[in-house]
Amino acid sequence: MKKRLFTPGPTPIPEKVALAMAEPIIHHRNPEFGEVLTRVNENLKYLFQTSQPVLTLTSSGTGGVEATFVSLFSPGDKIIAVNGGKFGERWVKMPQAFGMNVVEVRTKWGTAPDIDSLKAVLLKNADAKAVYLVHSETSTGTAADIESLAKMIRENSSALVCVDGITAVGAHEFRFDAWGVDVCVTGSQKGLMIPPGLAFVALSKRAIESMKTSTLPKFYFDLRKALKSHENNDTPWTPAVSLVVGVDRALEMIRSEGIENVWSRHRRLSSALREGLSALGLKLFSDSPSYAVTPVWMPEGVEWKAFNKTLKVDNGITIAGGQDDYAGKIFRISHLGYYDELDMITVIAAIERTLSVHKYAFDPGVGIAATQKSFLSHLL
DSSP states (O other): OOOEEOSSSSOOOOHHHHHHHTSOOOOTTSHHHHHHHHHHHHHHHHHHTOSSOEEEEESOHHHHHHHHHHHHOOTTOEEEEEESSHHHHHHHHHHHHTTOEEEEEEOOTTOOOOHHHHHHHHHHOTTOOEEEEESEETTTTEEOOHHHHHHHHHHHOOOEEEEEOTTTBTTBOOOTTTTTOSEEEEETTTTTOSOSOEEEEEEOHHHHHHGGGOOSOOSTTOHHHHHHHHTTTOOSSOOOHHHHHHHHHHHHHHHHHOHHHHHHHHHHHHHHHHHHHHHTTOOBOOSSBOSSEEEEEOOTTOOHHHHHHIIIIITOEEOEEOOGGGTTTEEEEEOOSSOOHHHHHHHHHHHHHHHHHTTOOOOTTHHHHHHHHHHHHTTO
16 A cells, blocks of 8 residues: 655655665765755755845754754843744743743634734833744644734834744745745755755844844854855755755755745645535634645544544555644644645545544545545636
């Protein structure tokens, strides 16, 4: 049975990317690797839609975010962090661990940040050094309007606009320069379609300037070192060479497709998938759906562990479950990265087969038909 991955990280790896990573390894201080890194650095700018440097770190996305905290700020600095899910919660706890003064803005899981509520908090905390936002909250499949939020923050404060773009970059429209974003982080195993192990950090001029006054301890995650090496298309430490070779190919694929087309594809896939799920009578979780991952409430009378086992063992499909209070209550389907229209039809077909096994009542084929109808409407 063919195995198919529909999790929001790791995501499927294109064959040409996997083959590139399987080639004999090269030395990271060799000119050959320098050529690869030069292309990667340039194509990352295209991905983020920026003329600013985008640094490549050997770490997970979480490591990339930690690098921004320790490199840009000092103990006692005030940080506003929007918490609307498992990862927003992480960006509250992390700066607290470094002795920062964190103002937490809680948002109900499945609900996007409210711009007026955040503005009120911002005006009460004029000394805030940064606002941390999550563009696509992986745990809830919820997207934030980063363009509008960044504009509001810029108009009402001098705080840096810092974005967790870990499941958004490569799925949602994102324009680092045009939107006035100062920091954005993503990870390799999401929209970049390679295995886990790399983080990418885009920095504005304001963010780079703030590094000069940062006093938090740092060494490996010192972005000043990474930025200095970046100027020479190098890295301060040993990079994950094979992953960099892989992301070189993946970025070429993205550039060949065109970033606007990549965004459009993710919007189209996510919309069609949700049409199919809704046609089956399943209830969607988020009121501001992400183009990267769709969470769905478990139907009444169907138990998550049994549902997941049938989907995986009998159909070869791996999806993700809910987290924290929503464990066992929702499941999440990814459409982030290397997916096409037939992948969405396949996962809907597998869900129909699984629901049938667990005696959930529906008209066979109704989900598939709704998904197909959504796709065909774009061809007419």
